[in-house]
Amino acid sequence: VELVDSGGGLVRPGGSLRLSCVASGFAFGFYDMSWVRQAPGKGIEWVSDIDGSGYSTDYADSVKGRFIISRDNAKNTVYLQMNKLKPEDTAVYYCTRPDPTFSGNREQLSRYPYWGQGTQVTVSP
DSSP: OEEEEEOOEEEOTTOOEEEEEEEESSOGGGSOEEEEEEOTTSOEEEEEEEOTTSSOEEEOTTTTTTEEEEEETTTTEEEEEEOSOOGGGOEEEEEEEOOTTOOSOTTOGGGOSEEOOOEEEEEOO
């Protein structure tokens, strides 16, 4: 399993960025995918989930209405469109493939056996 994140950068408050994650090494369309983030000095925060078909999505309250997760199974790619960015969105963002058998808290590291390398998002004036 390999996940390669990209698309981060420096953006002003109110701006937008689109993150991408290209997956390989597994049957992409059969797996849910997630984005999580980690701000400096803090634990991981679950951001969003998308199911294998792309029709079912879920978001943390902190990003609901501003972020959109999507996927293109033909390209083995999952996206995170981030709009109306705020300074508190500053973090390293990771594409992950969650364990489909996991039933606990979505902030638990053990939910995520596979991670991308992470991409830095900085929101600053």
